[in-house]
Amino acid sequence: MVSEVPQHATDTLASLLAAELPGRVRRHVMLSEISRWRIGGPAAIYVEPRSSAEAARVMALMADRPEPLFIMGDSTNTLFDDRGFSGVIMRIGRNLSAMEIGGKSVWAQAGVWMPHFAKAVGSAGLGGIEHTIGIPGTLGGLIVMNGGSQRKGIGVNVKEALCADEHGNFFALDQTQCGFSYRTSALQRRRVVLLEATLQFQPRSRQDVRADMLSILRDRRGKFPQKLPNCGSTFLSNPAMYEHVGPPGRVIEGAGLKGLRRGGAQISKLHANFIVNTGGATSDDVLWLINHIRSEVFIRTGYAMDCEVRHLSPEGVLRAAHESALERWRSRSSGVAR
Ligand SMILES: Cc1cc2nc3c(=O)[nH]c(=O)nc-3n(C[C@H](O)[C@H](O)[C@H](O)COP(=O)(O)OP(=O)(O)OC[C@H]3O[C@@H](n4cnc5c(N)ncnc54)[C@H](O)[C@@H]3O)c2cc1C
Structure with missing residues (x-):
């Protein structure tokens, strides 16, 4: 270390x-x-x-x-x-995972497990949470990342976020102060811990919420790797690239990279925007693949894809993983096996 x-x-x-x-x-x-x-x-x-x-x-x-x-x-x-x-x-995990639902308002601690949160909100007859079903991780992580699916983000439902600042003082942020935009929030740029949040949803029949969730889950199970460890979508979808050449998964597949391996890491054979650990993968293996994908896609399409996944350095620098990858491999490498 x-x-x-x-x-x-x-x-x-x-x-x-x-x-x-x-x-x-x-x-x-x-x-x-x-x-x-x-x-x-x-x-x-x-x-x-x-x-x-x-x-x-x-x-x-x-x-x-x-x-x-x-x-x-x-x-x-x-x-x-x-x-x-x-x-x-x-x-901030299971030790901080209480939640309470009152009418359209849901209060929860940041460590609540998202699949549990989504099911509880849906079972209370509240809609607007459906798109998060199947996303692993904690509510805190989802809010900080403004995560979601179907081009939605959890940020639209956040009413208030209770945080502690770098000196341990509690303070609250409303939705505007959280500064949500596509897969990001102002919370990422401050040294704060998110502890609790109050969210607002709309009444909807339990049956309709459940039917939509089941359909989303079926879709996700068919599309995304379920068994091998991974961190979800590696690259962010860029709207201009999406319009001209398609989403990252399709573009990476089109570049012939699906299934490519580096050490124990592999570009998923099921969905090319996922990198899976087939056993014994190292961070260098993953970063190498990220760099390779990025440069191959750039050569073919002219679009430089940015990572959604973030890399944490031993010294505490947290940044989009492609930035760490770029630093390590400024030029294209060889040694790729399929
Ligand atoms: C199989 C799979 C599928 C996925 N599908 C999706 C998807 O469809 N949509 C999507 O948006 N994401 C998806 N993801 C990515 C991921 O699940 C989400 O970004 C998730 O919300 C992150 O939660 P986490 O608790 O694991 O966060 P972590 O990875 O632990 O943290 C993410 C960031 O949030 C910060 N953070 C976490 N908790 C707190 C806190 N309490 N206070 C302050 N900062 C905090 C961390 O410091 C870090 O910067 C997927 C991941 C996997 C593995």
């Missing part, structure tokens, strides 16, 4: 965190064991708060520390690095 921070400083930080959050702090956690893609080296410190107050406390403790902090939901959109992570991974 690469780290600029002296080991004794990280030991001190781990002790401070353990004193504040007893039993919730672990050392040297292999990210390949907890991440969705099953990729990543050791994280120096891993912490799972059990309340919003504990999460805010972690933020406050980290405020003046040199170690990087990464807030993780379920990592369904995140590529960890083979070299690990030199700071603190704070997971």
Whole structure:
């Protein structure tokens, strides 16, 4: 693992965190064991708060520390690095997953598991959530990414987001302040942890919601890889590219890249915008494929595709995975096997 921070400083930080959050702090956690893609080296410190107050406390403790902090939901959109992570991974997951439905309003903690959230909202006779069915990850991750499907994003339903800032102070953002646009939000550009959200949906018959969800699930199961670890769509759909040459999956397939392998990583044979881990894939394998796809598609179409998936460096730099890939392989490489 690469780290600029002296080991004794990280030991001190781990002790401070353990004193504040007893039993919730672990050392040297292999990210390949907890991440969705099953990729990543050791994280120096891993912490799972059990309340919003504990999460805010972690933020406050980290405020003046040199170690990087990464807030993780379920990592369904995140590529960890083979070299690990030199700071603190704070997971907002099942420990923070309460929810309450009252009329058209739904309150939930950020760690609630999205498939559970979507089913509960639909079963309460509320519509507008259907497009999220089948998307893994946490509500917090979905809001931060403004995720969704069928060209919709969860942001339109968010009324208020309760966060803690880098000093551990709570504050609320309304929908406008969240700054939602296609697969992004202002929350991505601030050092904050999203803790709770209130969302608004429209009354709709349970049967109609269920019928739409089942149809979306059937469609997803036929189109997307279900068994091998992956992080969903690798590349964002670019409207101009979509109009002229089609969506990323079709364009990558058209470039003859479906099924291409690099080490343990493979461009899915089912859907070319997915990169699957067939066993033992490394972050370098995935980044290499991303770079290769991007340059082949650019040569053929003139469009440079950007990644939806984000890569976390050992030093805490989080950026669209193609940017990390570009940095590593500025020129085209060889050694590709089908
Ligand atoms: C099989 C599969 C299918 C998918 N299909 C879709 C799809 O149809 N549509 C779609 O939009 N996405 C899809 N995705 C991508 C992914 O599921 C979503 O982006 C998801 O919402 C991310 O949630 P997460 O909890 O896993 O986030 P993570 O990957 O853990 O985090 C994503 C980002 O959000 C930040 N973050 C997470 N939680 C918090 C928090 N509480 N506070 C502050 N920051 C936070 C992280 O720091 C990171 O920057 C798919 C992924 C997979 C594996």
